[in-house]
Amino acid sequence: MNRRCLALIASGALAGLAAVPAAAADATAKFVTADGSDAGSAELTATGSGVLISAEVTGLPADSWVAFHIHETGTCDPATGFKSAGGHFNPLGAQHGLLAEGGPHAGDMPNQYVGADGVLHAQVLDPFVTLVDGDTDVRGLAIVIHDGTDDYVSQPSGDAGNRIACAVIE
Numbered sequence: 001m002n003r004r005c006l007a008l009i010a011s012g013a014l015a016g017l018a019a020v021p022a023a024a025a026d027a028t029a030k031f032v033t034a035d036g037s038d039a040g041s042a043e044l045t046a047t048g049s050g051v052l053i054s055a056e057v058t059g060l061p062a063d064s065w066v067a068f069h070i071h072e073t074g075t076c077d078p079a080t081g082f083k084s085a086g087g088h089f090n091p092l093g094a095q096h097g098l099l100a101e102g103g104p105h106a107g108d109m110p111n112q113y114v115g116a117d118g119v120l121h122a123q124v125l126d127p128f129v130t131l132v133d134g135d136t137d138v139r140g141l142a143i144v145i146h147d148g149t150d151d152y153v154s155q156p157s158g159d160a161g162n163r164i165a166c167a168v169i170e
Contacts, residue, residue, distance in 0.1 A: 026131045029143055029167035031057045036078045039165050040120075042143060050127035051138065053109075057120040057145060057165055064114050067146035067160035068122065070107030070129065074140040076166035085142040085166055088157055091135040099152040104128070106136060108158070111149045120145070143167045 027044040042055035060066060073086035088096060089107030097103040098110065106128035114120045130136045148161025 026051075027139055027169050029055075029169045031055075031143075031145075031165045031167040032076055032078060033059050033165050034078050034081065034163070042167055042169075044131060044138070044169060046131040047125070050125050051129050051131055053122070053124045053126060053143070055120060055122045055124075055143070058118060060114040060118050060120055060145065060165065061147060062114060062116050062118045065111045065149045066114055066120065066164075067148060067150035067158060068109050068112045068124065069105075069144050069146070069150070069157075069160070070109070070126065070138055070169075071142045071144045071166075072107070074142050074168040076142055076168055078166075082142075082144055082163035082166040085144050085163070089129070089138065089141055096154070096156050096158055097150070097152040100155075104152075107138075107141075108150070108152075112145075138169050141169050143169065 026046045029042040031039040033039045039059050040057035045052045070089040071085035072089045075084040077084035088105040090105040094105050095102035096105055109124050112122045129138045144163050145165040146160035147164045150158030150160045
C-alpha cells in the first residue's frame with residue numbers, strides 16, 4: 001500500500017472528532033436527497049495537506065457505513081439518481097480505490113458511519129484535492145454519498161451502490 005493511500009485512510013480517523021477547531025470555510029456544499037429534500041451541508045477548508053471536509057447530512061440509512069466521494073461534475077439532479085454528477089473525480093487517471101494498486105482517484109475518500117439517528121457527522125481530509133485553480137481544484141464539482149460501502153478496489157467506483165445524497169461544491 002502506498003503512502004498516499006495510508007495518509008488518506010489515516011485521515012478517516014478525523015471522522016469521529018466532534019470538537020476539532022476549523023478555520024473559516026473556503027467553500028460550501030448543500031446536500032439534497034434522492035427525493036430532492038434538503039439534507040445538510042459541508043464546509044471545505046484548504047489546509048497545507050489538502051482539503052478538510054466537515055459535513056453533517058440527515059436522512060441517511062441509520063447505523064450504516066456509506067461511501068463518500070467527490071465526483072467530476074457539479075450537477076446534482078435527483079431525477080437521474082445523481083448520475084448527473086458523473087464518475088469519481090480523477091484528474092490524474094489513477095485506478096479506483098484506497099487499496100488498489102495505482103490508486104486512488106483524487107475523489108476517493110474513506111467510508112463514513114451514519115449514526116442511529118440517520119445523521120452523518122464527518123470530518124475527512126482529502127490530501128489529493130485543492131481549492132486553488134488547477135487540475136485538482138474541486139470547486140464546482142459534487143460530493144456524493146452512496147447507500148453502500150466502497151470496497152476500495154472494484155473498478156471503476158468501488159461497488160458502492162446507489163447515490164442517495166449529493167451536494168455541489170461552491
